Amino acid sequence: MNSLSLFKRSFAHGVHPDDHSEQTAHLPIQRVPFVSHYVLPLGQHLGAPARPIVKVGERVQRGQLIAKPGAFVSTALHSAVTGWVRAIAPRRYPSGQLQSAIEIEADPYATQRIESTRPIDWHSLSTDDFIKHVQQAGIVGMGGAAFPSHVKYALPDGLQIKHLVINGAECEPYLTNDHRLMLERPETVLQGIEIVRQKLKAEQATIGVELNKANAIAVLQKAIRQGQYQHIKVVPLRVKYPQGAEKMLIQSLFGTEIPAGQLPRDLGVTVNNVGTIVAIADYFESGMPLIERIVTVSGPGVEQPANLIVPLGTPVREVLRFCGGLKQTTREVIMGGPMMGMPIASLDVPILKGSSGILAFTATETGKPKEYPCIRCGRCVEACPHFLNPSRLAKLAKVGWYEEMAQYNALDCVECGACTYSCPSGIPIVQLIKVGKTEIRKAKTKAASQS
Secondary structure (H helix, E strand, O other), X not given: XXXXXXXXXXXXXXXXXXXXXXXXXXXXXXXXXXXXXXXXXXXXXXXXXXXXXOOOOOEEXXXXXXXXXXXXXOOOEEOOOOEEEEEEEEEEOOOOOEEEEEEEEXXXXXXXXXXXXXXXXXXXXXXXXXXXXXXXXXXXXXXXXXXXXXXXXXXXXXXXXXXXXXXXXXXXXOOOXXXXXXXXXXXXXXXXXXHHHHHHOOOEEEEEEEHHHHHHHHHHHHHHHHHOOOOEEEEEEOOOEOOOOHHHHHHHHHOOOOOOOOXXXXXXXXXXXXXXXXXXXXXXXXXXXXXXXXXXXXXXXXXXXXXXXXXXXXXXXXXXXXOOOEOOOEEEEEEOOOOOOEEOOOOOOEOOOOOOEEEXXXXXXXXXXXXXXXXXXXXHHHHOOOOOOHHHHHHHHHOOOHHHHHHXXXXXXXXXXXXXXXXXXXXXXXXXXXXXXXXXXXXXXXXXXXX
16 A cells, blocks of 8 residues: 555544553464452443342343343343342432432352353344344444444335444543454454444445554454455554544545534435444354453553453443552542543442543643633644634533534534644633534423424
8 A cells, every 4th residue: 555545544633642552563463350349320421321120139141131122222131140139229320310220239159151142143133133242232333422233224215234344443532442352352353343244234334444453454354255255354553543433434445524413324325333243253152142341551650551341331430440540649530541541430320331441641631730711722623523613612602602602613613622632721612512513402302392
């Protein structure tokens, strides 16, 4: 591939934060021990929360269905361990809010094997039945958004997915769980892709991987040749943030811009994260629903960085304990990546389906810069991958002019944080835009209810 073609494999604008992946990119995935208590929120995905089907005091098995989807845009929830339901009550969410959850006490004498699993013959399933299986398996977008995967696959009449895109960019600093999956389980990644591609009747599948993961690119390409996966290819991408955002990834791969107000499926494309694809492959291979995920534990404030298989509902405190704990200089712990993740309210909050990372930072990294007035330098505009004017949107949000924010396409913001990262005045631009977007949506909901 020549240098010109590499230059094209990206999108306009964006930023280049320090990668920091060297802390964990070389560390193989390992499994954390089971702990005594697990908390499984019913709404750890976008959409309606799941509905509990178990009662307090009931014994449950690892992998057992404990909550059914609450609506079409919802998904199932399964027990991560064998044990007893001790409570169905509000529990603290990573954001600090209270949310209904199922608390399970693990049986200390159980083997924690999944006894009732068996392969599922996906070849014989219709597309509709495949979609139902994905929902019942509780599978969501594993990159952090936790959008129910089956919703992406259920298309309105007249639409057809022609191209399946796999997001292997993993552009958030520090995070390496997808990188390790591609290195350690390339055949599973390809099997999952082929399952989804065939069930959606897509013509082609493309895995987009940033060039800082050259070893993963080589491993996948070798596996494709050996397995004769004729409809799958790997495309190297320039290292830039937010390369992994859906619309940015599509633009990088195909040179196609998704118009405002449209979704990738409107152009015949659907995007899945590497972790999501592996979860689908594991489910059809063994019958195991989504009850655990890979989490990168990293940052200057953690004693022993790691890539870990963690049962859902495990308290963050227990994961950090396995990694040697936090350094005394730690000041903040973030769930997710440093650009789009959130500071957690307590170390007792649980690992969720969308928890891609636990990052610990010291005062050196978390000290908030003094905020100065906007100098109209335009750096946030140059950074925004959606060609918005973040400075203007932030100013409108500050004074509560939410209708004007909507007119300037505030809802097109994907909250990647590139604007805040690039601001020399230390203005929390993306945080202000988030507030404005919330108010815009509230106003729309109110107007719809009154019409």
